[in-house]
Amino acid sequence: MKGIVFNLLEEVVTIHHGADTWDSLLESAGVQGAYTCLGSYSDDEMAKLVGAASQMLEIPAADVLCWFGRESMAVLADKYPKFFQAHKSTRPFLLTLNDIIHPEVRKLYPGAEVPVFDFDSSSDAFLLMGYRSPRKLCALAHGFIEGAAGYYREKVSFEQMSCMLKGHDKCLFKIVFSAREAAQCQDLQSTVSI
Amino acid sequence: MSGPTIHSIDLEKLQRRLDRERRARVEAEKIAETGLRELYENQTKLQLLEEVAASANQATTIRESMQFAVDRICAFTGWPVGHVSLTERNGTESRILPTSIWHCDSERFKEFREATESMPFSEGTGLPGRVLSSGSVAWINDVTQDGNFPRWRSARQVGLRAAFGFPVLTGSEVVGVLEFFSELASEPDDALLRLMSQVGTQLGRVVERVRAEEKLLHDAFHDSLTALPNRALFMDRLQRAVSRAKRHREYVFALLFIDIDRFKIVNDSLGHQAGDTLIIEVARRLLDCLRRDEVTIQASKVNGRPRPAGDDTLARLGGDEFTILLDDIRAPSDGVRVAERIQQALAAPFRLNEQEVFVTASIGITDSSISYNSAGDALRDADTAMYRAKAQGKARCEVFDHGMHEMAVNRLKLESDLRRALEREEFRVYYQPVISLKDGRIAGFEALVRWQRPDVGLVLPGEFISVAEETGMILFIGNWVLRKACQQVHQWHIERPQARLLTISVNISARQFMQDDLVAQVRKVLLETKIEPSALKLEITETVTMGDAARTIKIVTELKKLGVRLSIDDFGTGYSSLSYLRRFPMDTLKIDRSFIHNLDVNSENREIVKTIMALARNLGMDVVAEGTETLGEINHLKELECEFGQGFFFSTPVDSNAALTLLREREPQPEVLIG
Numbered sequence: 051m052k053g054i055v056f057n058l059l060e061e062v063v064t065i066h067h068g069a070d071t072w073d074s075l076l077e078s079a080g081v082q083g084a085y086t087c088l089g090s091y092s093d094d095e096m097a098k099l100v101g102a103a104s105q106m107l108e109i110p111a112a113d114v115l116c117w118f119g120r121e122s123m124a125v126l127a128d129k130y131p132k133f134f135q136a137h138k139s140t141r142p143f144l145l146t147l148n149d150i151i152h153p154e155v156r157k158l159y160p161g162a163e164v165p166v167f168d169f170d171s172s173s174d175a176f177l178l179m180g181y182r183s184p185r186k187l188c189a190l191a192h193g194f195i196e197g198a199a200g201y202y203r204e205k206v207s208f209e210q211m212s213c214m215l216k217g218h219d220k221c222l223f224k225i226v227f228s229a230r231e232a233a234q235c236q237d238l239q240s241t242v243s244i
Numbered sequence: 245m246s247g248p249t250i251h252s253i254d255l256e257k258l259q260r261r262l263d264r265e266r267r268a269r270v271e272a273e274k275i276a277e278t279g280l281r282e283l284y285e286n287q288t289k290l291q292l293l294e295e296v297a298a299s300a301n302q303a304t305t306i307r308e309s310m311q312f313a314v315d316r317i318c319a320f321t322g323w324p325v326g327h328v329s330l331t332e333r334n335g336t337e338s339r340i341l342p343t344s345i346w347h348c349d350s351e352r353f354k355e356f357r358e359a360t361e362s363m364p365f366s367e368g369t370g371l372p373g374r375v376l377s378s379g380s381v382a383w384i385n386d387v388t389q390d391g392n393f394p395r396w397r398s399a400r401q402v403g404l405r406a407a408f409g410f411p412v413l414t415g416s417e418v419v420g421v422l423e424f425f426s427e428l429a430s431e432p433d434d435a436l437l438r439l440m441s442q443v444g445t446q447l448g449r450v451v452e453r454v455r456a457e458e459k460l461l462h463d464a465f466h467d468s469l470t471a472l473p474n475r476a477l478f479m480d481r482l483q484r485a486v487s488r489a490k491r492h493r494e495y496v497f498a499l500l501f502i503d504i505d506r507f508k509i510v511n512d513s514l515g516h517q518a519g520d521t522l523i524i525e526v527a528r529r530l531l532d533c534l535r536r537d538e539v540t541i542q543a544s545k546v547n548g549r550p551r552p553a554g555d556d557t558l559a560r561l562g563g564d565e566f567t568i569l570l571d572d573i574r575a576p577s578d579g580v581r582v583a584e585r586i587q588q589a590l591a592a593p594f595r596l597n598e599q600e601v602f603v604t605a606s607i608g609i610t611d612s613s614i615s616y617n618s619a620g621d622a623l624r625d626a627d628t629a630m631y632r633a634k635a636q637g638k639a640r641c642e643v644f645d646h647g648m649h650e651m652a653v654n655r656l657k658l659e660s661d662l663r664r665a666l667e668r669e670e671f672r673v674y675y676q677p678v679i680s681l682k683d684g685r686i687a688g689f690e691a692l693v694r695w696q697r698p699d700v701g702l703v704l705p706g707e708f709i710s711v712a713e714e715t716g717m718i719l720f721i722g723n724w725v726l727r728k729a730c731q732q733v734h735q736w737h738i739e740r741p742q743a744r745l746l747t748i749s750v751n752i753s754a755r756q757f758m759q760d761d762l763v764a765q766v767r768k769v770l771l772e773t774k775i776e777p778s779a780l781k782l783e784i785t786e787t788v789t790m791g792d793a794a795r796t797i798k799i800v801t802e803l804k805k806l807g808v809r810l811s812i813d814d815f816g817t818g819y820s821s822l823s824y825l826r827r828f829p830m831d832t833l834k835i836d837r838s839f840i841h842n843l844d845v846n847s848e849n850r851e852i853v854k855t856i857m858a859l860a861r862n863l864g865m866d867v868v869a870e871g872t873e874t875l876g877e878i879n880h881l882k883e884l885e886c887e888f889g890q891g892f893f894f895s896t897p898v899d900s901n902a903a904l905t906l907l908r909e910r911e912p913q914p915e916v917l918i919g
Contacts, residue, residue, distance in 0.1 A: 086273055087277070088273055088276050136430070153322070157280065157281045157285065158280050
């Protein structure tokens with residue numbers, strides 16, 4: 051896993067819960083903790099961090115990932131505004147994910163393993179979005195989508211129709227957009243701030 | 245005491261230190277990221293250029309390399325639509341025509357594709373027109389908001405926004421335009437445009453190469469002067485027509501072989517430049533004649549050059565020879581109609597070097613009603629018919645028939661047999677005595693060539709001399725006869741030392757006379773055969789002397805210096821003026837047989853011979869009467885005091901043995917024979 055994801059996690063945890071929380075998370079996860087966005091680190095370290103957070107909060111790991119995804123979108127929008135500004139709503143933004151993420155990641159890390167999204171945009175009412183990644187982080191993807199909707203001030207209703215974690219060959223989301231901001235996954239802010 | 249304070253100060257310090265470290269790390273990461281990104285981007289750009297260049301080097305067609313480039317650039321930019329259009333040049337005007345070379349999802353962008361393919365762009369119009377007129381890249385942030393983008397409606401329909409285009413350049417000429425479209429509006433990307441400019445240059449190399457190849461190919465099959473198909477291309481087309489005629493009964497073609505009459509004269513008198521101009525002008529008129537029907541078919545123009553309508557082919561085989569293949573005609577007679585049209589078209593004068601030149605052509609025609617097996621046979625027959633037209637007086641058309649073919653075959657066989665005749669020593673020299681009319685004794689002989697042709701027998705010169713003249717073999721034959729005759733007569737001189745010096749007359753043909761080394765050749769024969777030079781009489785026809793007078797005088801004078809004597813042969817047939825004759829130092833005048841014939845009954849001939857005799861005497865020349873056949877003729881000649889006679893009355897030409905016998909018979913009792 052790329053260092054940038056660890057940096058993002060550090061950033062959203064620090065923003066929402068302070069630097070001390072990040073420190074204790076590192077400690078309880080038992081990971082090395084020094085991450086640079088230029089490096090690559092074991093997937094295992096991310097799993098340990100998510101696991102530690104899940105234990106601390108007594109909520110499922112998937113919810114931690116979803117929250118992380120959602121919150122990191124604001125940070126990314128801050129860092130890479132041009133990718134967001136090119137669109138006026140969530141749907142066209144999502145449609146370009148492969149085109150943005152893949153080339154950009156590969157620019158920095160030749161040969162990086164990237165998630166592959168596929169789309170069925172034949173219906174105007176909803177978007178069918180497939181996710182395939184050996185890391186099976188569909189919850190993180192879910193969070194990213196909601197975070198993006200948050201950026202565009204839209205409301206999304208989200209239905210996961212299949213999941214790699216349940217043995218399907220890909221995760222499939224059915225997404226319906228409407229024009230009001232709302233957070234769908236559990237608000238962790240209060241819970242984590244022990 | 246003050247521990248906590250000190251601690252808190254240290255903590256703040258450490259905090260700031262940590263912050264600095266963090267900021268330094270983030271900045272370092274940013275710098276590294278930027279560097280890596282640039283490196284990557286440059287690498288992919290280089291890779292793109294390399295791939296386009298490699299494809300440009302390998303591609304055999306323009307289409308192939310354009311398709312590769314358009315696909316590759318779409319992959320590189322992630323833009324979904326790319327299209328190639330090509331420049332069409334018409335004089336000074338240029339416009340851009342769409343091609344079917346695309347990179348796009350044809351379903352999704354159907355309307356845009358259709359809109360693009362339905363319109364040409366003039367200079368300055370739309371994206372391709374802008375690139376064409378500027379010769380450089382162009383970028384449109386959003387085509388749906390652009391004032392100069394005629395396809396905006398269909399672009400909006402399929403959701404295309406930003407666009408850029410770049411020229412394919414050979415030198416400064418825009419030969420094509422590549423344009424690309426994105427679904428997102430965006431600001432110009434200068435780095436990308438610079439890269440695309442380079443891609444355009446690479447693609448230009450392909451166009452240049454393909455054009456050079458096409459030109460090479462074109463040159464290999466076309467005549468450089470007229471740009472018409474050459475022999476190779478014509479034979480290929482003719483072969484196809486021949487093969488097709490063999491398969492399909494209803495298919496008819498006609499073949500015309502056209503040769504400009506007296507073209508050499510134009511070339512020699514007005515110069516090669518004028519000759520070339522004439523050929524070009526003739527080619528143009530011939531092309532005009534290829535329009536099939538009286539209903540004028542507009543000759544389509546390609547690259548400013550006129551082209552024949554339909555599948556007819558006009559070719560220049562070389563020199564002043566043109567051929568026409570009339571393909572898939574209704575009837576063989578169409579060939580004759582076109583030939584007549586050609587004669588009419590050539591009738592109007594040509595202006596060359598401010599001079600009016602009139603030109604005619606001899607045209608030979610053949611057609612598929614003769615079942616040909618090969619293009620070569622068909623061309624040969626058309627050529628044969630053309631020769632026939634020429635022989636029949638030029639400015640005519642002749643349709644080939646089998647009789648012509650037989651004649652042509654016979655002629656060809658004669659020619660090859662004639663070539664072998666020299667090697668196989670099939671020529672013979674025959675001798676016809678020249679009689680002194682005063683005493684009836686043999687004054688000398690005229691050497692005459694005969695050909696002992698296997699399976700045929702003895703052949704007279706009339707049957708082969710013209711071919712020998714045309715092929716140039718006359719030079720070898722003439723020289724051989726000269727040598728042989730001199731040898732023989734020298735032999736007789738040695739065998740009969742007391743007798744009068746026999747003369748030997750040998751004909752020198754026009755072509756022999758034109759040789760630069762004629763005098764040297766004669767000198768050599770004199771030396772080698774050891775004949776007494778004054779015994780040799782070279783006979784030149786009156787017409788030969790009428791050519792270049794200065795040259796004739798020079799050669800005649802040089803020959804005289806060798807000691808040989810000279811006769812004017814067939815005198816009276818060449819219409820030379822009598823005063824003209826005075827300029828040449830000739831020894832003997834031979835009166836043509838036509839004046840001798842019926843001399844005793846034809847008073848007109850008698851007057852002519854009388855005049856010639858008077859003239860000869862004035863000029864100090866001997867006179868030989870040719871073709872003497874009757875005693876009456878002989879008696880009249882004697883009355884007119886003609887010195888010598890030659891003809892059947894005395895003897896036909898005979899071989900050397902018979903000639904020797906004649907010599908012996910005639911020596912003792914000349915008066916018996918003469919009476």
